[in-house]
Amino acid sequence: MIQLIYLTVVLPLIGFLINGIFGSKIKNEKLIGLIGSGVIGISFLITVGAFFETLALPVDDRQTIVTLFTWMNVGSLDVSFAYQVDQLSLVMALIVTGVGFIIHVYSIGYMHGDKSFWRFFAYMNLFIFAMMNLILADNFVLLFLGWEGVGLCSYLLIGFWYDRKFEKSTTADAAKKAFIVNRIGDFGFLLGMFLIYLTFESLNFNEVFSRATTFAVPEHIFGFIALFLFIGATGKSAQIPLFVWLPDAMAGPTPVSALIHAATMVTAGVYMVARASIIFASAPAIMMVIAVIGILTAFFAATIGIVQNDIKKVLAYSTVSQLGYMFLAMGVGAFTAGIFHVMTHAFFKALLFLGAGSVIHAMHEEQDIQKYGGLKKHMPHTYIVFLIAAIAISGIPPLAGFFSKDEILWYSYANGGLIFWILGAGTAMITAFYMFRLYILTFEGKERFGHDKHPHESPKIMTVPLMVLALLSVIGGFIGIPEIFSGEHGNRFHNWLAPIFKDAERKLALFGTHSHTEELILMTLSVIGAAAAIWFARYVYLKKPSIASNTAAKFRGVYNLLWNKYFVDEAYDAAIVDPIVKSSRTVLWKFTDNKIIDGLINGTASLIETLSSNIRKIQTGIAQLYALVMILGIAAALFWIIFSL
Amino acid sequence: MSLETILFYLFGSLAAIAAVIMITRSNAVISALFLILNMASLAGLYLILNAQFIAVAQIIVYAGAIMVLFLFVIMLLKPENERKFMASSPKVKIFAIFIAAIVFFQFAYMIFLGKPSSLVAQDVDASVQAGTVEEIGRQLFTNYVLPFEAAGFLLLAATIGALVISKKKFE
Amino acid sequence: MTVTIEHYLLLSAFLFSVGVTGVLTRRNAIVVFMSIELMLNSANLTLVAFSSYLGNSIGHLFVFFVMTVAAAEAAVGLAIIIALFRLKLTTNIDEINILKW
Numbered sequence: 008m009i010q011l012i013y014l015t016v017v018l019p020l021i022g023f024l025i026n027g028i029f030g031s032k033i034k035n036e037k038l039i040g041l042i043g044s045g046v047i048g049i050s051f052l053i054t055v056g057a058f059f060e061t062l063a064l065p066v067d068d069r070q071t072i073v074t075l076f077t078w079m080n081v082g083s084l085d086v087s088f089a090y091q092v093d094q095l096s097l098v099m100a101l102i103v104t105g106v107g108f109i110i111h112v113y114s115i116g117y118m119h120g121d122k123s124f125w126r127f128f129a130y131m132n133l134f135i136f137a138m139m140n141l142i143l144a145d146n147f148v149l150l151f152l153g154w155e156g157v158g159l160c161s162y163l164l165i166g167f168w169y170d171r172k173f174e175k176s177t178t179a180d181a182a183k184k185a186f187i188v189n190r191i192g193d194f195g196f197l198l199g200m201f202l203i204y205l206t207f208e209s210l211n212f213n214e215v216f217s218r219a220t221t222f223a224v225p226e227h228i229f230g231f232i233a234l235f236l237f238i239g240a241t242g243k244s245a246q247i248p249l250f251v252w253l254p255d256a257m258a259g260p261t262p263v264s265a266l267i268h269a270a271t272m273v274t275a276g277v278y279m280v281a282r283a284s285i286i287f288a289s290a291p292a293i294m295m296v297i298a299v300i301g302i303l304t305a306f307f308a309a310t311i312g313i314v315q316n317d318i319k320k321v322l323a324y325s326t327v328s329q330l331g332y333m334f335l336a337m338g339v340g341a342f343t344a345g346i347f348h349v350m351t352h353a354f355f356k357a358l359l360f361l362g363a364g365s366v367i368h369a370m371h372e373e374q375d376i377q378k379y380g381g382l383k384k385h386m387p388h389t390y391i392v393f394l395i396a397a398i399a400i401s402g403i404p405p406l407a408g409f410f411s412k413d414e415i416l417w418y419s420y421a422n423g424g425l426i427f428w429i430l431g432a433g434t435a436m437i438t439a440f441y442m443f444r445l446y447i448l449t450f451e452g453k454e455r456f457g458h459d460k461h462p463h464e465s466p467k468i469m470t471v472p473l474m475v476l477a478l479l480s481v482i483g484g485f486i487g488i489p490e491i492f493s494g495e496h497g498n499r500f501h502n503w504l505a506p507i508f509k510d511a512e513r514k515l516a517l518f519g520t521h522s523h524t525e526e527l528i529l530m531t532l533s534v535i536g537a538a539a540a541i542w543f544a545r546y547v548y549l550k551k552p553s554i555a556s557n558t559a560a561k562f563r564g565v566y567n568l569l570w571n572k573y574f575v576d577e578a579y580d581a582a583i584v585d586p587i588v589k590s591s592r593t594v595l596w597k598f599t600d601n602k603i604i605d606g607l608i609n610g611t612a613s614l615i616e617t618l619s620s621n622i623r624k625i626q627t628g629i630a631q632l633y634a635l636v637m638i639l640g641i642a643a644a645l646f647w648i649i650f651s652l
Numbered sequence: 653m654s655l656e657t658i659l660f661y662l663f664g665s666l667a668a669i670a671a672v673i674m675i676t677r678s679n680a681v682i683s684a685l686f687l688i689l690n691m692a693s694l695a696g697l698y699l700i701l702n703a704q705f706i707a708v709a710q711i712i713v714y715a716g717a718i719m720v721l722f723l724f725v726i727m728l729l730k731p732e733n734e735r736k737f738m739a740s741s742p743k744v745k746i747f748a749i750f751i752a753a754i755v756f757f758q759f760a761y762m763i764f765l766g767k768p769s770s771l772v773a774q775d776v777d778a779s780v781q782a783g784t785v786e787e788i789g790r791q792l793f794t795n796y797v798l799p800f801e802a803a804g805f806l807l808l809a810a811t812i813g814a815l816v817i818s819k820k821k822f823e
Numbered sequence: 824m825t826v827t828i829e830h831y832l833l834l835s836a837f838l839f840s841v842g843v844t845g846v847l848t849r850r851n852a853i854v855v856f857m858s859i860e861l862m863l864n865s866a867n868l869t870l871v872a873f874s875s876y877l878g879n880s881i882g883h884l885f886v887f888f889v890m891t892v893a894a895a896e897a898a899v900g901l902a903i904i905i906a907l908f909r910l911k912l913t914t915n916i917d918e919i920n921i922l923k924w
Contacts, residue, residue, distance in 0.1 A: 628923030631855070631916055635847050638751055645758040652765060660826045664834050671838055671861055675845035680853055687857050690838075694864055697831070701875040706867075706886050713890050714864070718897050722857060725901045731851055731914045748847035752840040759836035768876075769827040778878030787880050788887065796884055803891045810895030814902040820909075 008056030009071050009092050015050035015104060016090070016139045022046035022132035030125025040115035043128030047111050047135055051104035058097050067506060069093055072145055072213075079148075083208050091145035091212065095507045098346060099142040099278055102353050106270045107135050109472040113361050114262040116468035117368065127167060131266070134160035138271050142278065147200050147210040150279070154243065155193065157272045162186040164267060165259040178258040185252040192242015192249050199235030203286075206232070212282065219285045220510060226290065233286055233293035236279065244276030244330050246304045251576055253327055257319040261364030264319060269326050269360055270353035277333045277349055281342050284511035288340065291515070298338025298423055302430050305331025307573065309437040313444070314559075314569045317374050318363045321445050325400070326356060328438060332415055335431065340515045341418035342508045343501045347487045348415055351407035354483050355399040358476040362393040365469055366449060369462040376445060381454035385462040388470045390450045392477040397446045399480040401439035401537045409534070410484035416533055417489070417526050432533045436540040443544035452549055489526070659700055667693040680726045684719060691715045702776070703783040831872035838865035852904050852914045856897065863893050 022042055026033075033039055061069050074089040090096075111131060118127050137156025144150040166182030173181055204210055206228055207218045219229075240246070245253040256268050267273070280287060280297070287294055305328045312324035329352050336345035367374055369386055383390040399406040402413065412435060420428035456462075464470070487500035547554045559566045568574070670690040677683045691714050698707035781787060792800050838861060845858025867886045874882020908914060 623924040626922070626924045628920030629917060630919075631847060635748065635751070638755065638843055638847065642751060642754050642758065645755065645762075649758060649761060649765075652762075654825070657826050660830065664830070668834065668837055668841075671841040674861070675841060675849065675854070675858060680851055683854050683857060687861065690861065691864065694868060697834075697868065698871055701831070701871050703871045703875060703883055703886075706871055706883055709887070709890060710867075713894060714860075718860065718894055721897060721901060722853065725905065726853055729853070729905070729908050729914060731853065745848045749844055752844040752847070755843060756836055756840035759839070760833060763829055763832045763836065767829070768832075769829055774828075774876050775878035779875040782874065782878060782880040783883060788883055791880055791884055792887070799888060803888055806895050807891065810898050814898040817899065817902040818905045 008053055009060050010073055011053055012057050012073050012090050012092050012143065013075055015053050015100065016136060016143065018046040018050050019132045019135040019139065023129050023136060026125050026132065027129035030129055033125065036115070036119065036124050039125045039128055040111075043132055044108060044111035044115065046132060047104055047108040050135070050139070051101075051108050054097065054100045054104050057092055058101060061092060061094070061097060069506065070213075084204070084210065086146055086148045086210060088149060089145045090143040092143070093507065094504050095278075095281060095346065096142050098350065098504070099274075100139065102274075102350055103135065103138050103142060103271050106353050106357050106476075107138075107266060109475055110262050110266045110270075110357060110361065113265075113364075113469050113472040114260075116466050117262055117364055118260065123167070127164075127260070130160055130163045130167070131262075134164065134267065134272075138275070141275055145212050147203065147212070147215075150282075151193075151196065151200065154196065154239070154275060154279075157267070157275060158186060158189040158193065158243070161189070161256070161267050161272055164263040165256045167259055167263065171258075173255075173258040181252075181255040181258040185256050188249050188252040189242050192239045195235045195237075195242070196239025199232050199239065202228070202232045202235060216283075216285050216510070219289060220514075224289075229286060229290040230293050233283075233290040234296070236283060236286070237293060237297055240276030240280055240334075241300070242276075243279075244273045244334070245327050246276075246331060246334060247300050247307070250304065250308070250327050251579060254320055254323045254572070257317070257323050261319065261360055261367060264323070265357045265360035265364070268323065269356035273326065273330055274333070274349045274353070277330070277337065277345055280334070280337045281346055281507075284337075284342050284508050285514065287337070288511035288514040294338050294340065294515075296338070298335050298419070298427065301331045301334030301336075301338050302419070302427055302434075303331070304328070305335065305434045306430050306437075309434045309441065311569055311572050312441040313437065314566060316377055318366065318376050318379075318445065318449065319360075319374060321376075321441060322356070322359055322363060325359075325438065325442065328434060329356065329400075332412065332431070332434075335419055335423075335427065336415040339419050339422040339427065340512065341415060341422065342511065343487075343504045344411065344414040344418055346504060347500050348411040351399070351411040351480070351483050354476055354479040355396040355406075355408060358392060358396040358473060358480055359400070361469070361473055361476065362389050362396065365389045365465045365473065366393075366462075368465060368469075370456065370460055373456070373460070376448045378456050379449040380452045380456065381450070382462055383450040386450075386464045388464055389473065392470075392473040393446060393450065395477045395480055397442045400442055401541060402435050402533065403537060403541075404534065405481075405484065407480050407482070407484035410487050410489070413530050413533060414487065414489060417529060420525075420529060428529065432529075432536055435533055436536045439537040439540035440544050443541050444548055447544060447548040656700060659696070663693045663696040663700070666690075667697065680731055681723065684722050684726060687722075688715050688719050691719065701783075702779045705783060705785045705788050828872055828876045832869060835865045835868045835872070838862075838868070850915050850917060852907075852916050852919075853901075855916065856900055856904070860893065860897065863889060 022045075025042055026039055030039055061071070070091060070093040072089055072091050074087050077085070077087045079086045111128070114127065114131065118124055121127065134157060137153045137160055139153070141150055141153025141157060144153060162182045162185055165185055166179045169177070169179050169182075171178050200210065203215060206224055207215045207222065209215055209218070238249075242249040253268060253273070257264055287297070308324045308328035308331060312321050312328065315321045315324065329348070333345045333348050333352070336342070336348060365386065366379070366382065366389060369382070369389075370379065373379075395406070399408040402409045404410075416428055416431045416435070419431050487498055489498055571577075667690050670686045670693065674683045674686040674690065677686070691710060695707045695710040695715070698710060842858045842862035842865060845861065846855055849855050849858065867889055870882040870886050870889070872882075874880065874886075904914065907919060911918060
């Protein structure tokens with residue numbers, strides 16, 4: 008099965024081609040959906056098979072490379088379409104194909120009746136193709152191919168309903184924003200790749216990472232490489248300063264938000280940092296930068312999420328915040344914890360988004376939670392799974408979110424310091440708060456919608472995927488039970504991934520001597536904090552809504568700041584976008600293009616015109632003038648003959 | 653002072669003066685008549701050079717046919733008399749005379765530089781023999797028969813062309 | 824002094840220059856034609872002079888053909904002038920300038 012791993016990449020591509028080329032002719036939605044989801048399903052099965060085969064291999068020898076063909080072979084640069092099947096890529100592949108498959112099935116129900124049904128599945132398959140390339144690549148160039156590919160598919164899918172209005176502009180503008188901001192990050196990534204090639208003379212993972220320990224490279228070079236790669240990661244994974252595209256990306260259909268902007272594409276940055284862990288570990292200063300940005304992003308995004316009223320916006324900022332947690336983990340050297348959170352987050356965030364999609368469908372595209380309320384009677388299945396997801400993300404044991412989040416919090420304290428833990432735990436409390444605010448305002452309490460809306464439960468094709476994800480959110484954490492509960496080497500997830508990170512961890516010389524007692528204390532504190540936040544949310548929004556509005560009125564300034572997302576978009580517009588547009592208009596367009604380039608061309612033409620209209624006056628039509636000129640020529644010729652004699 | 657010398661200077665100056673007068677008269681008929689005089693003196697010069705055939709051909713063809721044709725056309729068209737020679741656009745005319753003088757002096761210079769007479773001595777008997785009708789006829793019908801026939805065609809074409817161009821109307 | 828070939832050549836050059844002047848300065852088309860004939864005659868004189876001094880008949884033959892061509896050219900040229908005259912009613916060269924820019 009491992010040898011067939013390339014099929015997990017090729018099959019989605021075939022699905023894209025079939026649905027893309029013939030989709031508009033196939034009138035049967037079920038067939039399109041079957042093709043679209045089927046290829047992902049088969050890919051998932053192949054991945055599972057590869058997983059078990061790899062499990063059977065000895066612990067130290069679990070990497071297999073499957074080469075398709077050579078892409079470029081120039082000098083010392085040898086890049087192939089080759090796929091690396093090892094512990095890390097298998098984890099990511101299982102997430103992508105598994106959660107991807109669930110979301111594809113859900114979309115068959117969600118996108119029912121859409122006039123471009125086939126285009127949706129074509130783009131989704133293309134996305135999975137690019138993402139699998141990214142994850143399975145064995146060199147930086149192929150990874151970058153996938154990196155760019157998912158950026159493209161993000162653009163295509165965000166702007167799927169391209170003729171729809173969205174906030175102050177259109178969905179097309181939101182798609183463009185995502186693409187452009189991604190590109191800025193990609194530029195950083197490219198610089199990093201160039202530097203890697205310069206330093207290590209290769210772009211192949213195995214070669215680069217082994218040379219990272221053997222070559223004598225000055226630390227500041229590692230620092231630059233790590234910094235550039237991280238800039239790419241901030242673009243793709245929506246961290247400060249390049250997170251502004253993610254909330255706008257909610258213009259796309261909800262399954263897109265679930266798949267791309269919760270479970271898979273945004274985790275590409277985290278994956279990349281994990282993959283290149285040895286490089287990052289060799290640049291401790293950048294690791295600190297990563298951790299700081301991670302926790303700051305987590306905190307600030309959470310604060311914005313408290314006041315948002317659009318159900319998808321809350322979830323978007325929640326995603327940004329949780330991604331901050333993952334980078335915090337990476338930054339303090341807890342690579343396994345970061346990947347663990349990627350996995351659990353995929354489960355419950357996808358569940359949250361799909362559940363939100365279910366609600367939006369039922370409420371006929373209404374997304375303002377102030378117009379929801381009391382939906383639990385009307386949509387029992389959705390209500391249950393949404394509640395499960397909310398509990399999971401709040402970090403309440405024994406659901407999945409508790410294990411992954413707590414591992415991150417513990418390592419941020421052990422490797423980073425108390426301040427990280429305090430901010431992290433604070434963010435966790437805020438997360439619990441806004442998540443339950445969302446839940447309560449949507450499903451509990453009084454109905455705040457008009458009687459023209461008749462919410463109903465979604466069809467089975469949508470609710471069954473929700474239940475699968477809910478199940479995973481419940482039991483998914485048990486793979487990574489921390490050692491205080493499971494004994495020495497009891498954290499199976501950690502053990503599975505350990506060989507990948509052993510070089511990096513050795514370099515960081517971490518994981519010293521903090522006691523189990525401290526861990527237990529901190530764990531208890533964070534759980535109590537989360538529970539308190541949930542109770543507080545219940546109190547405010549269920550019993551006394553006036554507290555919310557009074558607080559908002561009293562702290563009008565802070566409220567405005569949060570509601571306007573700290574004015575980051577406006578700041579970027581004023582500082583970067585507007586000057587560029589203005590200078591483009593005045594310097595490049597009006598001056599260079601109009602005056603210089605056009606002037607050059609038009610000037611040449613008018614010069615020739617002037618010249619020729621003056622020269623043609625020689626033709627006076629009088630024959631004697633021509634004769635005179637001839638005689639002049641004869642005289643000149645004779646002069647020449649005379650002088651040469 | 654041999655006879656040849658006297659005759660040369662006589663005919664030569666006659667030809668030169670007639671030419672100058674020809675281009676300065678305002679009346680076209682007078683110009684044509686002086687051209688005839690010029691051609692006649694050239695015929696004389698040819699005789700001095702032992703070119704019997706050419707001299708007679710000059711009188712018959714040039715002075716007798718071509719100039720008569722010119723006179724016919726002049727009298728047919730009755731052109732107005734031009735103004736005096738230097739009356740209109742004297743600047744251009746002075747420039748033209750200047751250029752022509754330059755050309756003349758260039759020729760003169762080349763002639764005196766080359767000095768052909770120092771290279772070849774005149775072979776009088778051969779030149780007499782070469783200028784007879786007999787000799788020219790022999791050459792025309794043996795070595796140069798192709799240009800001869802071509803000249804015949806040319807004249808045919810010219811005749812037809814002149815007829816066609818000067819017809820009054822095309823039916 | 825004896826008359827050498829240079830005398831004939833000089834005379835010929837003079838006649839040629841006079842012909843050039845005539846072509847460039849006269850207004851009447853027919854007189855211009857006559858000046859052209861003058862130039863042709865000067866060329867004939869050169870040819871005959873050389874032929875006589877070298878003792879062969881090549882120059883004479885050339886003159887023969889020059890005369891033929893001159894005759895043909897005169898005929899056709901005058902026919903053209905007649906046709907132009909019918910159109911423009913003038914032989915003044917300055918007024919025949921349709922082929923200008």
